[in-house]
Amino acid sequence: MDLKIEVDEKDGVVLLKLNGEVDVYTAPKLKSRLVDLVDQGKFKIIVDLEEVDFMDSSGLGVLVGGLKRVRSHDGAIALICTQENILKIFRITGLVKVFPIFENQDQAVQSV
Amino acid sequence: MKDQSLSRDQGQNFYRVLEVQSQGNKLVKVRSFIEKLAADCGFNRADVFDLKVAVGEACANAIEHGSPGGKNNSIQVVCAFENNCLEVEVIDEGVFKPRFPAFDSQLNYRGRGIPFMLALMDEVEIKESEEGTTVRLVKCRLY
Numbered sequence: 327m328d329l330k331i332e333v334d335e336k337d338g339v340v341l342l343k344l345n346g347e348v349d350v351y352t353a354p355k356l357k358s359r360l361v362d363l364v365d366q367g368k369f370k371i372i373v374d375l376e377e378v379d380f381m382d383s384s385g386l387g388v389l390v391g392g393l394k395r396v397r398s399h400d401g402a403i404a405l406i407c408t409q410e411n412i413l414k415i416f417r418i419t420g421l422v423k424v425f426p427i428f429e430n431q432d433q434a435v436q437s438v
Numbered sequence: 439m440k441d442q443s444l445s446r447d448q449g450q451n452f453y454r455v456l457e458v459q460s461q462g463n464k465l466v467k468v469r470s471f472i473e474k475l476a477a478d479c480g481f482n483r484a485d486v487f488d489l490k491v492a493v494g495e496a497c498a499n500a501i502e503h504g505s506p507g508g509k510n511n512s513i514q515v516v517c518a519f520e521n522n523c524l525e526v527e528v529i530d531e532g533v534f535k536p537r538f539p540a541f542d543s544q545l546n547y548r549g550r551g552i553p554f555m556l557a558l559m560d561e562v563e564i565k566e567s568e569e570g571t572t573v574r575l576v577k578c579r580l581y
Contacts (some may be wrong), residue, residue: 351462418557
């Protein structure tokens with residue numbers, strides 16, 4: 327399965343909606359999109375993981391890399407995720423303390 | 439080498455082998471293989487997901503570090519189910535590079551997968567030989 331990325335922007339906040347699987351093969355696509363956004367001066371980003379079926383450490387690495395990039399511009403990345411399987415991946419790596427994770431878009435927008 | 443799988447059933451216990459080219463785009467095939475296998479073994483959805491992550495990480499390591507010949511190398515995923523435990527061996531043709539930390543205090547990303555395997559599996563063993571590296575993962579069904 328491939329990874330599809332939809333990009334939307336509202337009031338200076340970019341929403342990346344991911345659909346599919348994020349692994350060592352597809353993660354570079356997400357990285358490229360995040361790098362492009364930062365290069366375009368977009369430092370407030372929400373990543374919606376609700377339609378992500380699978381994510382491994384490559385995906386986490388890309389998200390952490392994106393977070394470091396936006397933080398260097400006083401930006402932020404928030405995540406939308408209610409899927410227990412995906413949340414578990416963030417818990418076992420301790421990244422629940424690094425990324426604010428919300429149940430819906432409204433909550434995420436307020437946080438960034 | 440063409441992707442192939444073999445199987446040998448012995449009552450409730452069974453043995454399966456999947457061999458794929460050492461390429462990142464083969465990870466989907468490995469995960470599908472593990473997903474079906476684990477479901478057939480009676481694992482619930484959460485455990486199936488754990489197995490997909492752990493085996494996927496082992497295979498990603500094998501592709502990245504265990505394949506000196508690139509896609510000319512292959513990876514074997516050997517699975518055996520016995521006494522409610524699924525044992526998966528990921529066998530490559532290279533040298534294992536242990537990188538344990540996942541993220542340090544500065545959010546530097548240094549690890550790849552080993553913390554996942556340790557957290558998600560009941561047993562993790564890494565065996566090295568001149569022919570290659572074998573990562574052995576075991577998950578037991580407790581219900």
